[in-house]
Amino acid sequence: MSALKIVVVGNGMVGHHYVQTLADSTIEADITVIGGEPRPAYDRVHLSEVFDGKTSAELAMTTREHYEEISVDAHFGDFVAKIDRQAKQVITEGGQVFAYDKLVLATGSYPFIPPIPGYDQEHCLAYRTIDDLGEIKASAKGKKIGVVVGGGLLGLECANALKNLGLEAHVVEFAPGLMGVQLDDGGSVMLRRKIEALGVKVHTSKATQKITQGDQLRLKMEFADDTELETDMIVFSAGIRPYDQLARDADLKVGERGGIEIDYHCRTSDQDIFAIGECAVLGKFIYGLVAPGYRMAEAAVSQLHDNDDQKVSFTGSDMSTKLKLLGVDVGSIGDSKGNAENSRAFVFSDERDEVYKRLNVSADGKKVLGATLVGDCSDYDTLLQYYLNDIDLPDNPEAMILPAVDGAAPTLGADALPMTASICSCHNVTKGDIVQAIDGGCMTVADVKGETSAATGCGGCAALLKNVVDFELESRGMEVNTDICEHFKYTRQDLYTIAQSTQIKSFDELMEKHGAHKDSLGCDICKPAVASIMASLWNDHVLESQHVGLQDTNDTFMANMQKDGTYSVIPRVPGGEILPDQLIALGQVAKDYGLYSKITGGQRVDLFGARMNDLPDIWSALIDAGFETGHGYAKALRTVKSCVGSTWCRYGVQDSVGQAIDLENRYKGLRAPHKFKMAVSGCTRECAEAQSKDVGVIATENGWNLYVCGNGGMKPRHADLFATDLDTETLLKYIDRFLMFYIRTADRLQRTSVWFENLEGGLEYLKDVVINDSLGICEELESQMQHVIDTYQCEWKTAVNDKEKVKRFRQFVNSDQEDSNVIFVEERGQIRPATDVERKRSQLKAVS
Amino acid sequence: MSKQKICHVSDLIPNSGVCALLETSHNKNSEQIAIFYLPTTAEKVFAISNWDPIGEANVLSRGIVGNIEEELVVASPLYKQHFSLRTGQCVEDEIKIKTYPVSIDGENVYLN
Secondary structure, eight states: OOEEEEEOOOOOOHHHHHHHHHHHOOOOOOEEEEEEESOOOOTTTTTGGGGOOOOOHHBSSHHHHHHHHTOOOESSSOOOOEEEEETTTEEEEEEOHHHHSEEEEEEEEEEEEEETTTTTSSTTEOOHHHHHHHHHHHHHHHHEEEEEEOOSSSHHHHHHHHHHOOOOOEEEEESSTTTTOOOOOHHHHHHHHHHTTTEEEEEEEEEEEEEEEESSSSEEEEETSOOOEESSSEEEEEEEEOOOOHHHHTTOOOOOSSSOOOOOBOSSTTTTEEGGGGGGEEETOOOOOOHHHHHHHHHHHHOOOOGGGGEEEOOOOOEEEEETTTTTTEEEEETOOSSSSOOEEEEEEEETTTTTEEEOOTSSSEEEEEEEEESOOTTTTHHHHHHHHOOOOOOOGGTTTSSSEEEEEEOOOOHHHHHHEEEEETTTTTHHHHHHHTTTTOOOHHHHHHHHHHTSSSTTTTTHHHHHHHHHHHHHOOOOOOBBTBBSSSEEEEHHHHHHHHHOOOOHHHHHHHSTTTTTOOOOTTHHHHHHHHHHHHHOOTHHHHHTTTTTTHHHHTTEEESSSEEEEBBBBBBOOOHHHHHHHHHHHHHHTTTTEEETTTSSEEEEOOGGGGGGHHHHHHHHHTOOBBOOTTSSSEEEEOHHHGGGSSSSOOOOOOHHHHHHHHHHTOOSSOOOOEEESSSSOTTGGGGGGEEEEEEEETTEEEEESSSSOOOOOOOOEEEEOHHHHHHHHHHHHHHHHHHHOOTTOOHHHHHHHTOOOOOHHHHHHHHHHHTTHHHHHHHHHHHHHEEEHHHHHHHHHHHHHHHTTBBBBBBOOOTOOOOHHHHHHHHOOOOHHHHHHHHHHHHO | OOOOEEEEESSSSBEEEEEEEEOOTTTTOOEEEEEEEEETTSOOOOEEEEEEEETTTTTTTEEEEEEEEEEEEEEOOTTTOOEEEEOOOBBSSSSBOOOOOOEEEEEEEEOO
């Protein structure tokens, strides 16, 4: 059979998910995508974060290049004008014609703009696409007041966006309460209190009759109750309507209130046309959330299989949702308002802390029917699992939402969940999937995340995921042993806290007072770990006598051991900026000592093939030329990479080189659980690749955006945007705190990326600790960092001036000979270690 | 074979290793030995071959010393296998490296 011709109309989140799912499947298909927007699919859910510093590139879910790689024929910026069902082809506004075997409509929806007289004038806008955001931003520039029409979920998101733009945000809602679809009256009132406290003005029961020219401001809204409101701009977010015109024109069946009618297989009234996502209606219901859209996409793809067993249905989806609106936690589960006849409610309201919870249960009190949560969503995961899996409630269901007075609130044990329980709804991961991952060898939450993608979408299920993983590991008799090694019954974090609080400054003392056996020697696990902790805390020279035996060979000889036992030498080149004379000196040292030279990825020069006994002389020469140690051998700051920035570049908006040099000089020598890297880019083009670093800084017109926990290497991770438009003082403050918090809490040899993946509470928690000082430790973290900065020394400079330390670099304690096993040959004009064959040949020659 | 003086005790580094060159009259190829000084143990000083047979380089004197339960070991700085300081046995592999009888007498370190 030849490949099916599949044409997908629409490239929103759901359309893209269809394409990706199909491309990943075994189905042979030629895929064509036609997107009306000028760019490929992006994350519409997090649209308002664009005003919080996110770039459109960061919202992107795919790229043109990616589509090319997976052989998808993609066209953007051209709308489909017509479906010709007889000829089985679609025609675009631009006149392109595409033939199909199967057509998929993923046209999404458009914002409903109520036909209020005057709605179509300037500064009356919609909130739906990235381009809309551009218009909103332009309209808001230099203005004071913005009104959002619509107090639903999207309206409040939009109000947040206006607030982030620096406007006084007003929400105008026709109904008596906010988020009327999801919340009951009590929840709605509490939500209003909370967001009013944040400075958002809320006007409910307001029917807008007319929009006219304002007297003071640009526009005036006139309401049915004879009141008025002046504003600089209006954004409509009063609900969405399915984009179904194409289907209507092609005589496909549409729902009474719009939407393309589909069956359980997502087929429309034409067997060769599917509809998925917000443009589709299944049994009078439009699923306006992304997770159900994804499920529809998967169901539609599966219909293309020949084998019936592989076909899945979409029979509706749970619309429970948990989110943060303007920083307020809001959750809604099932029948949240208790509309069902047999529903019985428990309500808890705390007006002092502004928390509202409503639990709707069946008349016999056994089952959860729904819930509303405002101000505190900590019970959401548990309640949702009871609801989705039809689990029997305890005898006192009210305890589920009451604050714990004595001991912990009842949480749902992971053992009570059936294998089919959905743990992560973003990626459709069930408890069964997690169990399978653990059976397949996953031993940590991070492993399971990597294997199943659970908790990598919105992250709301992270705590539940951890419960399930812990429970499963425990039930397999795998005691999760977090001891660092046999010599200390503690984690690295414990040891750090012990050393810090008891002011212990040597390994021997730590072993004597806190070791499993006080006369143990330790090992190659605990010794370097403790050496690193001591260095982070007290910052003594690594070759002080109490520390020297603890160091890995690289730290001991302050160079990187290579396969033949020789070392490589990397002097520091802060920010990658180097004087011509220093380059010449580097070349001279390489020539004098016969070293192989290579440029590193971190914008410096690595000199290979140095014999141990030559290291002090090499370093004396480098120090004379103005170099310092580059800590290329240490679990410490490596480099701060930079682009040339505004000094030279046409596009740069800040001096990225200067900032990189300052950062490198500030944090050089800081030892950590693992190596860490930084970079500073001078503009959003990001030439320094800061988002692949542990700490990335990107210049903006207003300051610096800070990214954290990125990684290149074996397991690349895109850094998370941590804070935006910082001045340099705040930037340094946040980095100080961030690094010290990482140093304090990470496991040994754990990079920031893995540490972050295991951090309960994720980015929000980290922000809380670093920005809001939620643990009350920031002052301590900063003063600790200051101590390390104040006590910095170039380890090599200290070493070459100390006869005792230089003694350590002798190849033999009883001879001046060199290691006869180190043999080099020449290649491309430089040395390299000899291969086995070459080595034997040269040894034979020496003997004969 | 008689006692051969290798170095001074002050050439050793407590809880760490150094390397010495052993010249043998009957063998043109000299041997490198790794000498570890562990002042808190009964023997105080240990000598094994400096050659790491797995990493194939003369590096064992530059490894970290420690104990795995009762066994005193050095971890190769190349690929981290452990070798017993007393027997030369590799913990992870069926490989055994040469050990040397070594002792401290007064201020000097001797190979017996």
